[in-house]
Amino acid sequence: MKIENTKAQMRKGVLEYCILAILNNGAQYASGIIDSLKSARMIVVEGTLYPLLTRLKNAELLSYRWEESTSGPPRKYYALTEKGEAFLKELDMTWSDLVKAVELTTQSKPTNDE
């Protein structure tokens, strides 16, 4: 088992959650999402994102509209759908549960060692 794999798996799991969370603050162009994720060091390359966006869109959690760009081709602006918002709320709860659970287990660990 490689540590890189585990890290990637962990990131992958929360990536969708992060995207939905970013879009919850308002519609965003793909590179905007990327910038946020990059600055948070969630992803390294953009390629990771496009398939994920398409998948979320196909799952009807996201919708997009085209917007003309002054420099380059038209851009897709992604926004959360109602379904996406509901989904995000559920993820929020799951996330806090998870964090609590992780905290509990990691904090109990030293006591076990003692």
Add this chain to the structure above:
Amino acid sequence: MNKTVNINLAGIIFHVDEDAYQRLSNYLSAIKQKFAGEEGGDEIISDVEARMAELFQSRMSDSKQVITKIDVDEVISVLGEPEDYEEIDDEPKKEESYSSTSKESGQSETKRRKRIFRNPDDAIVGGVAGGLGAYLNIDPVYIRLIFVLSFFGWGSGFLLYLVLWIIVPEARTTAEKLEMRGEDVNLNNIERSIKDEIDHIKTRLNDLGSNASESAKTGVQQGKRGIDKFIELFVMILKAGLKIIGAIIGFSLIFAAIVFIAALVGAMFGASTLFVSWPDPGLEGINFMQIQDLLFINGNHFWLTAMGIIMVVFSPLIGLIALGARLLFSAPRMNKTVNLVLASLFGIGVVLSFIGAVRLAADFEEKGRYTNDIDVPRSDAPILITGSGDDISDVLEYDQSVYFDGEESRLYSRQVHFDIEKAFGTEARLQVRYFARGSNRWEARKRAEQINYTVTVDSGKIVLPNHIDFPFNEKWRNQEVYMTLFIPMGQSVFLDESALSVIDDIENTTDIWDWDMLNHTWQMNNLGLSCMDCSWTEKEQQDFLQSDKRKSSPDENDASGEIEVVEEWSDDDWDSE
């Protein structure tokens, strides 16, 4: 100086250095391959292309107009290598396929379309069985077993193997090897692949819609969804129908071609009775290989013609199998070279068979004749004309037949014709004419002389065998015997029933069929050959001749009403035919 290539990326034109172009095109095709056939794959690719266009454009200025390899490398480093791309098809989908289909765990991570390839990693001869095994998800051993067993089915398996070897490409790249394994070909997957295709169309329509009406209201979209559903259903039915029809046609094509090949091969090696009887029923007891000696001038002539015919017949059959395979397995198109080779083989075949046919026709060019006159002693009683007891009708079914007697190396034929005519003098005479064909008259005559046909002429009796025979090495060159019995006025003959197969359209005053002339006595008089013991009067005979030239048995002729009689006769004619 560098050569540049113009590319269109998301609707924007870029000038790209050649090496940069190579890198870019490799990158994009790797991405395409990764998402090929996946849900939303097209969309991902166009998203990536659009992003690339944007990144490139930000690097362009008036002073920098060409994209270099460095630009491409940097853009790729922003986007990430193909393996960094998130796989669309992950856990949830997998679970679905676990529950719905078999437990193909290791290979179901990608939803590739399955195609048939030869497997170079699992090959004993050409990798055909290995590839088929991978395609059908069976152990190749069973397929090899079937092939080996079918080698004994007149070599059809061998031929099929060769054909597959030619038309099925080898899996060379890793992608092709993956494609070779692909998914199981079952109804579930066919359904899914159809759904995918519909999704493609749907997303395209959606994109089109959202593109056109940016401020489209949800109500409109609701309506659009209804239309989508309708189109979806329609396309689904259409696609499924086409796929099934294609598969059926493909299967029939392959099946027909294989049966035909097997039948041909079977006929060639003498198994004609098992598969198909040789088209010409006249060649009883002769298999394809013996025709070589029978018909063709020499070995070279035979092989030239045979090769020609084989090429003419087999090239289209291989083409048919390839077409069938494409419809059935969605196997790739045959490459151009193979097509070209098949086409030229066909062309060469046409030329060769034409040469062979012309050469053969030349050997039939001239007719040779050899005549033998036999005196027939005068007899007061009717001369009895009878067939010989030595009949070969059990082996010769048709008049035109040639029969090969392997032990005696002789050919038998029933080309014997007997006629009766009026003699000029007072002596009766039987003229026997032997005919054969050859490339020149001399050769044809020599061949005619080789015909063995023995007529026995006694006083008051002529015995006519119903067949001729000639040496096998004389070949079949339409050998025939024509006989004419010239009888003087007043001489009568009796035609025995056994002469049926020999008599040939003997002219007589009543103008009746040959078989009705049998078992009657006929006398030569002023009018011609007249029946002596037929039970009809002169008057009836005249009526009969006038009644629309009808021909019938005299025995039946005791009716009173003319019209009725005609009807009865016509019925009898049908019966006797």
